[in-house]
Amino acid sequence: GDSVTQMEGPVTLSEEAFLTINCTYTATGYPSLFWYVQYPGEGLQLLLKATKADDKGSNKGFEATYRKETTSFHLEKGSVQVSDSAVYFCALSLSSGSARQLTFGSGTQLTVLP
Amino acid sequence: EAQVTQNPRYLITVTGKKLTVTCSQNMNHEYMSWYRQDPGLGLRQIYYSMNVEVTDKGDVPEGYKVSRKEKRNFPLILESPSPNQTSLYFCASSPRQGDWNQPQHFGDGTRLSIL
Numbered sequence: 001g002d003s004v005t006q007m008e009g010p011v012t013l014s015e016e017a018f019l020t021i022n023c024t025y026t027a028t029g030y031p032s033l034f035w036y037v038q039y040p041g042e043g044l045q046l047l048l049k050a051t052k053a054d055d056k057g058s059n060k061g062f063e064a065t066y067r068k069e070t071t072s073f074h075l076e077k078g079s080v081q082v083s084d085s086a087v088y089f090c091a092l093s094l095s096s097g098s099a100r101q102l103t104f105g106s107g108t109q110l111t112v113l114p
Numbered sequence: 115e116a117q118v119t120q121n122p123r124y125l126i127t128v129t130g131k132k133l134t135v136t137c138s139q140n141m142n143h144e145y146m147s148w149y150r151q152d153p154g155l156g157l158r159q160i161y162y163s164m165n166v167e168v169t170d171k172g173d174v175p176e177g178y179k180v181s182r183k184e185k186r187n188f189p190l191i192l193e194s195p196s197p198n199q200t201s202l203y204f205c206a207s208s209p210r211q212g213d214w215n216q217p218q219h220f221g222d223g224t225r226l227s228i229l
Contacts (some may be wrong), residue, residue, distance in 0.1 A: 004156075034217060043118070043204055043220035044157075089156060102218060103212040106150075 002027045004090050006105035011067055013080055013112050021075040021108045023090035025066075030090035031058070033073040038087040046089070047075075080112045102105075116141045120205050120221035127195060128229050129131045135224050137192045137205030146188040147172070147210045147218070148180065150201040155196065163188055202226075 005020035007022040025031065032051045036044040048057030062077045073090060090105040118139045127133055139146065147162040149172075159172030163182040177199055179191040188207075192199060202225050206218040 035222075036217075043219070043222045044206075044218075046217035049217065083145070102147075102157075103158075104156040104158075106154055 002031070002092060002094060002103050004050075004103055004105035005091055006088075006090050006108050007009065008089040008106075008108070010111060013110070015082055015112055015114050017112075019077040019080045019084075019110070020089075021088055022032045022103060023073045023075065023111070025071050025092050029094045029096060031094050032093045033064070034093065035062070035064055035073070035075050036089040036091060036104075038089065038107070040086070044089060046047070081102075082112045082114050084092055085110055085112045103108075116219065117218050118221040119205060120203075120208055120224050122224060123222075123226050124220065126227040126229065129196055130194050133192050133226075134204060135205075135226070137190065137194075137210075137221060138186050139188075139205075139207040139219070140186065141207060141209075141219065142185065143207035143219070144210050146182070147181070147206045148178070148188070148190045149204045149206065150174065151204060151223075152201050160190070161204075169202045195226075197228050200226060200228045210222055 004025045034049045035047040037047045040045045048059040050057040050066035057063045063074045063100050087107045087109050090109045091102045121136045144165050148160040149157040150211045151157050158180050161168045161180040169180050202223050204223050205221045208216050208218045
């Protein structure tokens, strides 16, 4: 079945450090890929997305590139801030006709220290 | 303001006492879904609905019921809650079931504790 694997957390960084959160997927079709962010006490919000191979999604300084050859969608940010502390979820959505739109990874907790 | 509203946000109850978590969206979305979030497991889909009167099971439907009588509402019903249903629950919606590139909009979550 389809699945998403994220690097395990928690991840703790100092402010202005470089961030990478790894995400790999398995899918039978050609998925769209998403990163969602969950701030404390809130629901998930879309951070960025990519809909086909080699697309780069970007938002708020975060970037992720859809790599079909490595089935990966790693999240990166060059300089994290305290306000980036949250849980990050990688997810895929298939266009195969399945009505179950999103498959999520297990989430990665990020804490940024001042 | 476009939003998905869940109620209640927090609930502590006892085993066997029926409860309903409401979910309402004001975006005229066709697709709605319920997830539960558990540590180390991410979000797992419980039930989804592609439109009014159309619902289907997700990955973990046991012990839950849903209904979709109106487009905007998608309540989650626990007929006889048990402690293993203690979790954080999210409702989500998106414009159309087949529009794979559209993100889902999430509510703020409902934390259920079943004693």
